[in-house]
Structure formats: C-alpha cells, structure tokens
Amino acid sequence: MKLVKLNNRLDSMNQGQKVQIVKIHTTGKLMHKLLDMGFVNGSSIEVIREAPLFDPMELKLHNYNISLRKSEARLIEISIV
C-alpha cells in the first residue's frame, strides 16, 4: 500500500516542527496504544529527529520523548502550530 505523501500528516513533518493533533485515523489496537501514550486530540507534538536510517522518528509529547514508525505517523492528522 503506497500512500501519497500528505502534508497534513505527522510523517511529512521535518525536524524541529511543532504541530497539534487534529485526528487519529486508525482503529483497534494501534488506536488504544496511541491513546495510552498520550496521542489524544489537541495534544502538541514536536518533531525531535529522524532515526539515522530515516525511519522511525522521535517526537516530544507531553514533555517526554517517544519514537514512532513513519507508517504509523502517517495516520496522525495534524495542524502546524
């Protein structure tokens, strides 16, 4: 499944950008996990860096750091702050 890069998705953000979660486009287990880790609507996220091999990415959320694969970051719709 190759997806077109969307510019309102978390995976297309660059290092240092600050964004806010608008909506998470997923269901089930992944949704649960993301909610538990604090990916709730309205939270702000800062992109810290990409891994040396460009995937996954490191984010700052609720004042702690978390890593997320780009395939999952793509499911998070954001707006740039």
Place this chain on the structure above:
Amino acid sequence: MTKIKVALAGQPNCGKSTIFNMVSGIEQHIANYPGVTVDKKTGFFKYDKHKIEMIDLPGTYSFSSYSLEERVTKEFIINEHPDVIVNVVDASNIKRNLYLTFQLLEIGMPVVVVLNMMDVAKRRGIDIDSQKISKMLGCPVIEASGAKGIGGDEIMKAIVDTTNAKSYYEEFKINYEELEPHIQAMEETIHDTTSSLNKRWLAIKVLEGDTTIIKHLKEEYFNIEKLAKKQEDKFHSLYDKDTVSFLATFRYDSADIIYHKTVKENNKGKETLTDKADKIILNRFLALPILFAIMFLVYELSIVYGYKLTDYTWPVLAAFKNFVIDMMPQANFTDIPMMTDFAIWMVNSANALANYIPIFFILFALIAIMEDVGYMPRMAFILDRIFKKFGLHGQSTLPLVLGGAMVGGCAVPGIMATKGIADDRARMATILTVPYMNCLAKVPFYTLLLGAFFKPDMALMMFFISTVTVFIALIVAKLLTSTVLQTRETAPFVMELPPYHLPTFKGVIIRASQRVWVYIYKVITIVLAVAIILFAMLQFPGLSDKSTKKYEQQSQKALETFNVKAQKSTYYFLVDTKDEVSELLNYYDGYRSKRMATTSKKGAIAIDKTYKKINENYFKFIKPRTDKEAKKINKILRKLSKQRNRILRNIKNEKVENSLLGMAGKSIEPITKYAGFDWKINVAFLSSFAARESAVATLGSLYENNKADSQRPEDAMAQNSGYTPLHATAIIIFMLLTPPCIATMIVVKMQTHSYKWMLFAIFFPVALGVLISSAVFTLGSIYSLSGVEAMAYFYFVIVIFALILGLYPDKNINWKGGIKLPIKAKGQYNIYEKSLKGGKIK
C-alpha cells in the same frame, strides 16, 4: 501480626524496580504469572508488627486490555484482591504517569502514590506540591528517590496506615459527564454480580471493551458484550464519539488539571542533559559507529574477558571433578567401574555449562546496566528499519549480538534477552533465529575441521563461517514471520525514549544474580537429566564377549611387559602384584590430573606434599629425581599408562559403535549420506546435543590413530576419516545451522512457554541443515568443486538472497486501519476484537 498484600504498579521507566528493591531488600521471590513468561516478583518485609507481601506488577502505560502485561496485571487484581495498590510515579514526567494513576484509582481500591525520582525532578527545576496532589486525589502521596534510598520508611508507613484506615475509604469517582448515563446503565445491569470488585469500575471497563473483565463477568451475564455494545452505539449516535478514545481523552484531561495546579516547571524548554546526549548518541552519522562500539565493548568485556576469567574459575571446577573421582571406586587397570564412569560423565557435563557462569554474570550485569541507563530503546530506534524488513524488531539487536552475531556468543543469554520485545511476532522470530548465531562452543569444532582440511584457506573459511550466520538468521526470520508466525500478534512500534539514568549498583547486581540463578537452576538441572539419558545410550548394550576377551588379553600383555621390565629395578618388590601396579597407576594418573588443574607454584608444592603423604614410595616413581632405580620404574610406568589409555579408548570407541546412539547414527546414514555424513559424524552431532563441546571430544576420540599417540587430532582426522574438503564443507554448513544444544532448547521452552515451539526449534534447523548441506555436497560432487569453492558459492547465494529479501518492498501492514476507511464505532469494535483474537499467547 496482620498480613498486608500490596500490589506495586507503575509505568515503564518510572523506577518501580528501584523502589521495589529499596523496600523489600534482597528477600525476593521470582516466578512466572500462570501460563505466561511475564516475571512475577514478590518481596516480603516487616513493618511495625505487620507482615507485608509486595507483588511487583509488570510496568504498563495503561490499564486497557491489549498487551500481555496489562492482561496479567488485571487478572492479578481480579483474582488476588490486594489490600493496597502502590503506584510509583516518575516525578519528572508526572502528566503521563498520572494517566495510569487515574485508572488505578478507579479500580476502587486504596492507592498510595509514590513520587519517585524527586531528586531528578528537583535538578530539572520541577517543583511539585505533593500535598495538593494528595488532597486532589484523596490518597497519600509520598516523595521518594529509589536510587538514593530516600522514602522507604514513609512508603511502608503509608501502606500500613492506609490499610488500617480501610473502613474510612470512600470510592473514587470521575464524573464522565455525557457518558455517565451509559455507565450507570451498565452498572445497573451487573448490580447483582457476585464479584467483589467495584461495580462502577467493572461497568467502565466493560464499556471500554476490556476482554479480561468481560471474560470475568460473562459467566454471570452471558450477553454482557451485546449489552455493552448497545450502550456504546447509543453513546456514539448521540455524541459522535466512541467510548475508548472518549475515556482516554477524559483521563488525560484530568491528569492535565492536576499537572497544571500542582507542578511548576522552572526550566521548561531548556535543553536537558538527555537532550544533549541524544544529539550525539542518536546523531545521523555517529549513531551507528557508537552502537557498534558499545556492542563491541559488551562483547569484549563479557565474552573475551569473561573467558579469561574462566581461567581462574576452571581450576575450581577441575578440583570439584577430582574430588568426585576420588570419592568413586578406583579403577583396576583397564577395568573401570561403571559408577566411576558415570560420575565422571555427569561432572563433565555439569562443568561444561558451569564454566560459562562468569561470562553470563558479566553479560547479564552489562545488560542490566544498559537497561537502566536507557540505551536499549535507543538501540531499537537506530536499527529498527533494517530489522523491520525481515520481520524482526529494533529490539532484536541485543539478543542477536549476545547469541554471537559478532564472532561468537551464546544463545542462552541471547534468548533470555528477548523478554523485553513488545512485538510478539518479532519476539518469536528472534527466539527462533538466535540459535543460528555463532555459538562459542562451536569454535573448537570449526578449528578442528579447518585444521584438518583447509590449512591454507583457514582465515577465509573462518570469515565465511562467522559472517554468513547473520544473513542466514535474517532469511530464516523473514521466512518464519511470513509463514508459521504470520498470525502472531504484532505491536506497533510506539516506544518511549526515556531520559538517561545512572544505574544503581544494587539493582544491577540483584538482576544479574537473579538471571544467573535462573540459568543454574533451570538449565543445568535439565541438562544433567538429559546427560543421564545420553550416558545410558552410549553405554548399552556394551561390548560383546569376544571383544571383552580381546581387550582383556591386551591388558594382560601390557601388564606382563611391565612386569618383565620392572624386575630390572631394585624397587620391583613394590610393584610385583597386579593390585599394586593398578594402584600405582591410579596414583600416577590422579597426581597428573591434579597437577594439571593447578597453575600456581604454591599449589603444586601442596599437591606434592599430599601425595608424598599418601605413599612415599610411589612418589619416588613419579618424581624420581636422581634415583636411578626409581627412574627405571618411572619410564615403564609412563609407557604402561599410555597403553592403558589406548586400550580404554578402543574399548570406548567400540562401545560407542555398538551403543544405541551408534545404532541411531548408523540408522540415519541413508539420509545423511547425501550430505556426505557417515555414522561417526552423526554420532558426534547426536552427542553434541547435550553440550556442543562434546562434538569435538567424540570426533577426536573416534578418529584417533591407534598406533601413533602423539598425533594431533586434526591430522588424525585428515588421515583417518577418508573425507575430502568437500565433506568438511558440508559438515561445517550443517554445524552452522544446527544442532541446537539442550541448554538453548530449555530457554526456548521457557521463553515461548510451549513444547511445540521447542520441538520446532529443534527439528526445523535440523531439516534445514540436512537439506542445505545435502544440496551443497551433491552439487559440489557433480561439478567437482573444492571445499572452499563450495563454501564460497554457498556464501554468495545466501548473501544475495538476504539482500533481495531486504530490498523487496514491504507488502504487509501489520494492523488494520488507515485514512481510507470511514470510521464507525461498530467496525472499530470488530477490528479490535479480531486483533486480540489473532494473537494467541500461551
């Protein structure tokens, strides 16, 4: 004295285990939760006339139902009814931690909150009003620092006080506003349940679709799921929200309120030390070199230095062996009592494994340090992309390195290190591929074969051997994850990168000792049981009468020769009976083996002294110095000892050939002949199942030349086996893939919790090994390749195959969902259900 049962809960990286170690000390008991591989640690301690039993629950971010750890935690709460829940909270990361706190409070049991790492929080300029938190949450809040040993007494006091004040406990409630009517409806449904748990909590959990709780209630309310779904649908149609994310958002908002009212961050936005360190450690260009340097260091310290350390521990084991031999009945020339034989066999088997304990201790301590420091998740972060391609996980790095991805290692600690991998499919794949790494005990075997058949190309062959394994492991991982493991539960890679922490000495030592103990307790005991079986299989049915007679004659002849020559010495009167000669021989052999086990001069003098004391006359024959007459005896004694050893070896070989194991080796010859293996190699492989070291010993003794004693085993093998280098290549390839040793199989059983997977882990590599080595041998014979050529072709085929698999684009996405789907509450529920059912964990 009253008993208090305490459950210790907290999010990962909150320092829960340092708090646990601080209050319970070293009196800890480790077991598994029933049916799963999650550790259950229990500590016992006394405080103010109360006996406290504290259970360390697995670290979980939340209390929803999808992970194994959370399921275990909930089952514990349901079945064991703790009196108090102690919730450890990372003071420097309070908001996210409070998310769990709210879920714990909702259970409806008294909670004590422990604000851990207060020192770290203070250093970062975070001011926390713990009294205000206590007031807002209606529970005691203790400030502590597990690493600094602060707050232990206060925690115990709070536990006791809270238990005593239980009758004043008032139920904790969050007002979920628009969801309230639905919660109440659900509560109404289950109002007559016999479950002693809080009904409101049960109602909320049911609405969340929590499978553990639903299962718990289903016996009484068979249609509970339907009723819950009805409420959920109603809620969804009224407010266009689904319960799961509504509840999560609500709890996060509640945590946020507490955070804003009680916490003041003075250095917000300032770069922390962790941020600075990560700029280097996770730097795009430096990350990989640093990772390799750290891996190299771990390897160097544990495997290389640990191996050197065994030089000091080995004499202890050798002394133990000599001690056991001394206890056993003595041999009468070539007639060794079976009891003695058996004791030696058992001690050898135990020592072969016990020898690795120093290595494991260092290794486990280093792993514990890396875990505590926080490097593990970063390692996963750096390498995840490569491993993901092959169905593994970033967290597979360490197990593979320990297993011997670089030069050599051991699968036992490697497999034990897979415990932390969150993704079940990747974890299973890692467990099943670690045994393909280069086992240290295989190295002598390779050296023997390379020395015998590949003298000029030794370095090249060793390069092939040590690097091909990683590619094989990646291919196997890909193969397994896209076939037999396809339906296993996977977990999204949503992983915290916690701040760096200094490890505590106590914590590291406790963890390393506990893991070494597991190794001793589980692995060695079972290996010994299998050693007994192997011993029996090698002993029976034993020699034929004809052969027994033949060896008796040989012994007789050797003794007579000795007798004739001994008459020339004036000491003949001391050795003129068979009993005396046999006693002297045992004395001589005993002295030699003890002398070889000591390295110090002091020890040598002490041994001399004891032997002199045992029998002063015999000592003259061992160390004749200037005594010419004694020298004569010494000379013929040495010759006799050699003769005896040769006869014993021949007896042993004949016994092996006629034994059950020998027959087994012969019976599989029709299959293995395609790989060029004869029965001798088969027996070596079969016996190496107990411990790989024995493969070399078995082969060495099977191929030893019976005439020239001084010949080295590799030369003996080259001359006497009739193999070509191509045979050797096939044998090496088979050894690369297999056979797994029992110690490894036991940890596979421990980690997968299933005999089925253990058997799979035995037979799959064996089948693969037979198949590939047969292919290489057969093709090699057809095209008349040399051994090195065959190995090179094999190597390049494997590497190219691995690269193709790696570059092949990923097709499968591991979970459902995506931007194309319009989301409906009903659909979501079903997918959630499915993903839970898909992953069966036994």
